Amino acid sequence: MDLAKFETMDPVMLMSIVNMKLRDDFDSLEDLVRYFDIDAEALKARLASAGFEYLPEQKQFR
Numbered sequence: 001m002d003l004a005k006f007e008t009m010d011p012v013m014l015m016s017i018v019n020m021k022l023r024d025d026f027d028s029l030e031d032l033v034r035y036f037d038i039d040a041e042a043l044k045a046r047l048a049s050a051g052f053e054y055l056p057e058q059k060q061f062r
Contacts, residue, residue: 003036006043011050018043018059031055 001017003009005011011043018032026032038055044054 002031003032003043006038007046011047015050015052015061017045019045022059028059029038029056 001021003014003017003021006014021032022029026035029040029043033043047054047061054061
């Protein structure tokens with residue numbers, strides 16, 4: 001799944017995909033955003049607008 005168009009994705013689906021990628025493929029959010037060449041703050045803001053917060057200790061959005 002290409003996250004380059006995260007700004008137009010359904011936020012619940014986006015959160016699910018990002019959490020799956022963090023769990024299965026990446027060691028950190030920084031690694032994920034670097035791989036997909038997206039802005040970490042923009043991704044966090046997009047998910048925050050739907051009520052999701054990044055929890056670095058759990059390495060997921062909730």
